[in-house]
Amino acid sequence: MADVRLVDVSKRFGLMTAVDRVSLHVPEGGFTTLLGPSGCGKTTTLRMIAGFYSPDEGDVLIGGVRVNDLPPYRRQTAMVFQEYALFPHMTVLENVSYGLRMRRVPTPEVRRRADDALKLVGLSGVDGKFPARLSGGQQQRVALARALVVEPEVLLLDEPLSNLDAKLRVRVRTEIRLLQQQLGKTAIYVTHDQEEALAISDRIAVMEGGRVQQIGTPLEIYHHPANRFVADFVGLANFVEGERAGPGRVRAGVITFAVPDGAGGVGPVTMVLRPEALRLHRAQPERTENVLRGRVRTASFLGTLARYWVDAEGLSWIVDVPSPGEALLGGEVFVEVPRERIHLLNEGGS
Amino acid sequence: MAVRALTLKGQGRDPGLVAAFVVMSAVLLGFVLYPTYRVISYPTLADYLAVPANPRWLAAMRNSLMMMVLSTTTASLVGFVYAYGMTREDLPGRRGFRLISLLPLFAPPFMVAFAYILMFGRQGLVTRALLGLDVNIFGWQGLWLVQTVAFFPYAALIMEHIFEAINPTLEHAARDLGAREWTLFRTVTLPLARPGIAAAMLLVAISVLADFGNAVVIAGSLPLLATEAWFRIEGLGDLNGAALSVSLLLLPTVALFIFERAWVSRRLYTGITGRGSRLARPATPWFFRWPLFGFCLIVAAFVLLVYVAVLAGAFARTWGYNWSFTLDHWRLGMTQGGAQLVNSVRVGAISALLTSIIALITAFLTSRRQWPSVERTLDFLAVLPGALPGVFIGIGFLLAFNAPPFALGGTPWILILALTFWHIPFGYQAAAAGLKQIDRAIEEAAQDLGASGLRVLKDVYLPLLRGPFLSSFVTSFIRAVTNLSIVVFLVTPRNLVATYSILAMIGGGFWGAAAALTTALLLVTFVAVGVARVAVARGIRGLPVA
Numbered sequence: 001m002a003d004v005r006l007v008d009v010s011k012r013f014g015l016m017t018a019v020d021r022v023s024l025h026v027p028e029g030g031f032t033t034l035l036g037p038s039g040c041g042k043t044t045t046l047r048m049i050a051g052f053y054s055p056d057e058g059d060v061l062i063g064g065v066r067v068n069d070l071p072p073y074r075r076q077t078a079m080v081f082q083e084y085a086l087f088p089h090m091t092v093l094e095n096v097s098y099g100l101r102m103r104r105v106p107t108p109e110v111r112r113r114a115d116d117a118l119k120l121v122g123l124s125g126v127d128g129k130f131p132a133r134l135s136g137g138q139q140q141r142v143a144l145a146r147a148l149v150v151e152p153e154v155l156l157l158d159e160p161l162s163n164l165d166a167k168l169r170v171r172v173r174t175e176i177r178l179l180q181q182q183l184g185k186t187a188i189y190v191t192h193d194q195e196e197a198l199a200i201s202d203r204i205a206v207m208e209g210g211r212v213q214q215i216g217t218p219l220e221i222y223h224h225p226a227n228r229f230v231a232d233f234v235g236l237a238n239f240v241e242g243e244r245a246g247p248g249r250v251r252a253g254v255i256t257f258a259v260p261d262g263a264g265g266v267g268p269v270t271m272v273l274r275p276e277a278l279r280l281h282r283a284q285p286e287r288t289e290n291v292l293r294g295r296v297r298t299a300s301f302l303g304t305l306a307r308y309w310v311d312a313e314g315l316s317w318i319v320d321v322p323s324p325g326e327a328l329l330g331g332e333v334f335v336e337v338p339r340e341r342i343h344l345l346n347e348g349g350s
Numbered sequence: 351m352a353v354r355a356l357t358l359k360g361q362g363r364d365p366g367l368v369a370a371f372v373v374m375s376a377v378l379l380g381f382v383l384y385p386t387y388r389v390i391s392y393p394t395l396a397d398y399l400a401v402p403a404n405p406r407w408l409a410a411m412r413n414s415l416m417m418m419v420l421s422t423t424t425a426s427l428v429g430f431v432y433a434y435g436m437t438r439e440d441l442p443g444r445r446g447f448r449l450i451s452l453l454p455l456f457a458p459p460f461m462v463a464f465a466y467i468l469m470f471g472r473q474g475l476v477t478r479a480l481l482g483l484d485v486n487i488f489g490w491q492g493l494w495l496v497q498t499v500a501f502f503p504y505a506a507l508i509m510e511h512i513f514e515a516i517n518p519t520l521e522h523a524a525r526d527l528g529a530r531e532w533t534l535f536r537t538v539t540l541p542l543a544r545p546g547i548a549a550a551m552l553l554v555a556i557s558v559l560a561d562f563g564n565a566v567v568i569a570g571s572l573p574l575l576a577t578e579a580w581f582r583i584e585g586l587g588d589l590n591g592a593a594l595s596v597s598l599l600l601l602p603t604v605a606l607f608i609f610e611r612a613w614v615s616r617r618l619y620t621g622i623t624g625r626g627s628r629l630a631r632p633a634t635p636w637f638f639r640w641p642l643f644g645f646c647l648i649v650a651a652f653v654l655l656v657y658v659a660v661l662a663g664a665f666a667r668t669w670g671y672n673w674s675f676t677l678d679h680w681r682l683g684m685t686q687g688g689a690q691l692v693n694s695v696r697v698g699a700i701s702a703l704l705t706s707i708i709a710l711i712t713a714f715l716t717s718r719r720q721w722p723s724v725e726r727t728l729d730f731l732a733v734l735p736g737a738l739p740g741v742f743i744g745i746g747f748l749l750a751f752n753a754p755p756f757a758l759g760g761t762p763w764i765l766i767l768a769l770t771f772w773h774i775p776f777g778y779q780a781a782a783a784g785l786k787q788i789d790r791a792i793e794e795a796a797q798d799l800g801a802s803g804l805r806v807l808k809d810v811y812l813p814l815l816r817g818p819f820l821s822s823f824v825t826s827f828i829r830a831v832t833n834l835s836i837v838v839f840l841v842t843p844r845n846l847v848a849t850y851s852i853l854a855m856i857g858g859g860f861w862g863a864a865a866a867l868t869t870a871l872l873l874v875t876f877v878a879v880g881v882a883r884v885a886v887a888r889g890i891r892g893l894p895v896a
Contacts, residue, residue: 052794071364072797073805079798085791089813098809102800150799 002063002076002153003028004049004186009058011044018044020210021058026154026188026203031180033189035197036207037233042190043158045207049188050156051075063153073102078152082159084143086131092118092142093127099150117149118142120179137168144176148183155180155187161196173200194234198222206230222274224343231272231345238273238317250344255313258289258339270345275320277341280308281334290337292317299328310335367715367803371724374712378731381771385746386738390600392593392749401598410573411598414559417490417574418602421497422555428498429505429550432649434539435642436506437513438634442643448510450650451503453657456875458832458849459563461868462500464856465659466492467568468865473670475659488570496564499652501557505550512546513539518631531635552610556603560739562835567856575599579741580838593749596742607737660872663865679862687851687867694848695874697762698830701769705826706819708770709777714807717785736775740835743772748839760842768840769830776829777822784818785811817886824882828875 004026011019019041026032034042047053048060051072059066067075078099087095096114105113118124121141131139140160147155157176161169177200180187191197197204198218206213206221206229214226225231228239242252244266250257257271285291294312306324310317312335319335401407435441436448454462470477470487477485487495516539524538562576569577575595582591634642663669664683667676684691712732716725735743747768752759758767788811796806812819834849841850848871855864 050794050798052797071802072794073800073802077798079795081791081795083789083791085789085795087792087796087810098796098801099799102805146795146799 002186003030004154004188005059005061005064006045006049007059007061009045009048009055009060011041011048011053012056017210019048019055022207022210022212023058024205024212024215026186028186029184031177031187031189031200031202033191033197033201033204034207035191035194035204035234036213037192040207041210042192042207044210046079046156046158046188046190049154050077050079076153077156078147078150078154079156079158080143080147080160082162084131084139084160084163086139086142086146088131091128091130092123092134095131095142096146096149099146103150113149114145117145120148121145122175136164137172140164140172144179148179148185153186155185157187157189159191160189161191161193169196170199176200198234204234206233208233225272225345228270228272228345228347231343236275236318236320238271238275238278238315240271240273240315242269242271243267244269253314255292257337257342259342259344260340268347270347272343272345273317273337274341275307275318276305276322277338278317278319279336279338280310280319280321280329281336282329284334285336287336290339292335292337294333294335296330296333299330301328308333364803366805367718367720370711370804370807371715371721371728374708374715374728375724377708378712378728378771378774381767382731382734382774385743385750386734388749389593389742389746390597393590393597397590397594398597401594406573406578407595407598410575410578410595413490413572414575414599415602417493417497417565418555418558420490420494421501421558422551424494424498425501425554425558426505426547426551428649429502429507429554430509430543430547431642431645432502433506433509433513435646436510437631438639438642439631440634441639441646443646447646447650450653451506453653454500454503455507456828456832456872456879457656458852458868458871459500459561459834460567460849460853460856461563461660461872462656463493463496463564463567464852464864464868465656465663466496466499468659468663468669468861469655470495475662475670476655478670479673488568490569490572492568492570493565493572496568497558497561499656500561500564501554502649504557505554508550508553509543509546512543516542521632525632531638548613549610552606556606556610556737559599559603559606560741560835562739562741562838566834566838566853576739576741576835579745583839589745589749592745596739596745599739600737600742603739604737611733657872660865660868663861664869666862669861676862679866682860683855683863683866683870686855686863687848687870690846690851691848691867691870691874693762693846694831694871697765697769697845697847698827700762701766701773701830702823702826704766704770705773706777706822709774709822710781710812710815710819711807712774713778713781713785714811717782718803732778733775735772738772740772740833741839743768744836744839747836752840759840760844762845764840765837765845765847768836769826769833772836773826773829776825777819780818780822780825781815784815788814820882820885824878827878831871831874 006022006024008021008023009019010017010021022041022045024032034045036042044053048055049062051067051070054068060068062075062077087098090098093114096117097110100110100113118127121144123138123141123145126134126138131142134142140163143160160176161173164172173196189201198221201218203215203217204221205215208229214221214230216224221230221234225234231237231239240252242250242257245251245256248259250259250269250271252271259271292312294310294317296308297311297316298309300307301324304323306321306328308319308321308329310319310333317335432447432451436444436451438444467474467487469475470485472478472484472486474485474487477483520538521534524534529537560576562580565574565577566580575598578595579592582588582595664679665675665677666672667674667678709732712728716729716732718725747764750756751764751767758764793806793810796810801809832849834853837847837850838853841847848867852864852867852871855867
């Protein structure tokens with residue numbers, strides 16, 4: 001087992017800087033996700049940890065040892081690839097055994113450990129089949145078993161679920177997380193799916209433009225995004241731009257909001273409001289703090305929640321109401337913005 | 351610079367891979383570039399400068415270029431129309447036409463010429479026995495006919511791919527917009543096929559220029575660059591003149607080759623990509639279909655005549671005079687050439703194996719993206735032999751490896767190595783194309799699990815590239831056993847091969863024995879193709895059958 005540390009790591013391809021001074025620490029046994037849109041540098045970062053690229057600047061340390069120039073085959077990492085990259089000419093058993101054979105493990109032990117790994121991922125009875133004969137989910141498990149069987153210090157996963165259908169994706173990601181916890185492996189996971197990242201990570205590093213925008217637990221990332229990009233990329237958010245108007249006060253247009261921040265001061269701020277944090281009332285509520293009068297423009301029923309687009313005070317608001325009953329709201333409504341659910345960014349509009 | 355050094359250091363730790371780069375570079379430099387250099391540098395500058403003053407050289411150059419223009423034009427035209435016919439789904443017998451157009455690709459390079467002497471020569475079955483004419487087929491007209499028939503399949507093969515790649519939807523669309531058959535052909539089919547036509551013409555032109563087999567049999571006293579080298583050495587022992595003539599031949603072939611690679615092949619790819627839905631092609635109207643059918647029938651008949659002539663020649667007692675059946679030619683052919691035939695197969699098999707292995711390793715190395723300049727050099731050396739005429743390679747190996755310090759003269763190895771390196775481009779291009787289809791992540795997965803560079807080659811690419819390897823082996827084998835242009839310079843009584851003996855038999859008037867030995871050689875190539883087809887049909891483990 002080992003921790004992974006990146007210190008000011010940069011990687012350029014020609015004139016393009018793919019990864020720009022990224023620093024990151026993944027503690028031993030931790031599950032960290034690199035999250036970001038395509039082209040944000042997350043895969044490049046992962047591949048530098050795996051050894052497919054060496055960083056142009058900065059250091060990659062695994063277990064405290066600098067591995068910048070160590071080729072992949074000499075690193076104690078194992079990767080699960082996006083398209084699985086199973087060897088099409090080898091059976092499932094041969095695929096899983098490959099890493100062990102490279103490590104010159106004695107044959108009887110190879111068989112035993114490969115069997116164990118296949119059992120671990122819940123695959124049995126397919127040893128002799130070729131990957132092309134397996135379903136997507138099964139191939140995914142083979143890829144996982146192939147990576148786990150070599151008992152790597154660090155498990156690297158590059159969008160491993162992107163080829164599975166939605167239901168299977170949820171199931172397999174839970175299995176991956178359970179396995180990782182059970183084995184206590186350090187894991188680094190790359191995805192562009194924010195829901196996936198929130199669901200399985202200890203910590204998430206949100207990346208954009210080759211740089212880490214924020215590192216934190218899923219709760220921190222979701223509730224306290226460091227900037228507008230993070231807030232926008234992770235989950236859905238209402239952004240309200242305003243000016244500080246004294247301690248605990250932000251003025252946006254004609255209304256003044258009570259905000260949790262007591263620091264006061266001056267300057268532009270952006271309030272980040274999650275749709276599910278807002279409340280929608282048919283009648284005017286008794287409390288008057290942060291309550292806006294508005295009209296429902298569109299409503300859409302999503303099963304577990306109803307999503308409303310409400311025009312209020314010259315702004316368009318997205319409000320999610322959990323477990324909607326048989327009927328949706330319409331016409332005049334009141335939007336309540338609970339003060340403690342407001343997250344402030346010290347930046348103006350973009 | 352510091353950054354770059356760091357990167358190289360990081361990736362340079364794989365000693366096996368470094369060794370492979372060093373060995374392959376040395377091998378290709380030694381066996382491709384060194385013989386090339388030897389030929390070009392053999393004549394002195396004064397020799398080169400004296401060329402314009404020598405009427406014989408000028409005549410040879412003029413004739414070679416004239417034949418190139420004539421034969422390329424007709425072969426490409428025939429190939430174009432033939433391919434157009436083959437891709438019409440409603441042309442009667444299109445499968446048969448397709449098969450027939452492939453036949454000349456398996457034939458020894460002098461076979462068409464030999465067969466047409468039997469058919470249309472002074473004692474020709476058609477000209478004399480059937481029509482009672484006295485025709486002299488030797489000379490440029492005969493060569494023109496022969497080269498047209500021998501090389502149109504190359505053009506047809508390329509053009510067929512182009513026509514197939516033209517989406518039928520386009521034809522439907524053009525018709526929908528009101529285009530008539532001829533307008534459609536002129537405004538849609540022809541413009542889309544234009545890069546393919548250029549590619550086909552260049553390939554045919556290179557083949558015509560370098561054609562030794564047909565020229566040596568049927569050109570008679572017409573001086574040509576490709577055959578001049580042979581007459582210089584055989585008649586006069588004039589190595590200098592031979593090197594000079596093939597160097598002169600090299601100029602146009604290399605120019606055409608570079609033009610093809612730099613310009614045409616690039617356009618070709620854009621034309622082939624983007625396969626959409628496969629609608630059936632619209633029906634061909636009768637006034638198009640039947641002339642096409644008639645044309646294909648005539649061309650096919652000319653191809654089949656080649657085989658009929660050789661087969662008949664092998665069993666007719668005295669060609670032109672006594673048509674009774676005999677096996678005497680087989681007896682003579684086998685006693686005279688049986689051992690050579692065995693030697694041909696051995697030389698062909700070993701060289702094809704070497705070609706395929708070297709080509710595969712080279713393709714693997716040039717896909718590493720680690721030492722760009724080295725990889726580009728290797729790539730260049732691996733495709734260069736495609737620009738070199740066989741006679742050039744023959745002279746090159748004669749000059750480079752016949753005498754100490756590399757004295758391979760008279761051994762089978764000089765033949766094997768010359769053929770091996772001449773055929774490298776076929777295997778290299780097949781392997782490189784195969785490599786491109788394999789997801790890079792599969793290699794990375796192997797590396798990630800602990801496989802070093804050469805391990806990746808052995809565990810991942812060798813098994814996955816069995817298909818291209820096999821096709822490279824078969825192509826190289828057929829070309830090697832039927833080769834004449836190289837072996838003619840390198841054989842001695844100790845390492846004779848069948849094609850050389852056949853040439854000697856034709857020259858000596860032993861047509862029956864020559865036909866028998868040619869038939870035997872054809873059988874060998876067809877068996878090789880058959881075995882390969884069976885191997886492919888049975889599938890290659892773990893991979894879908896192509």
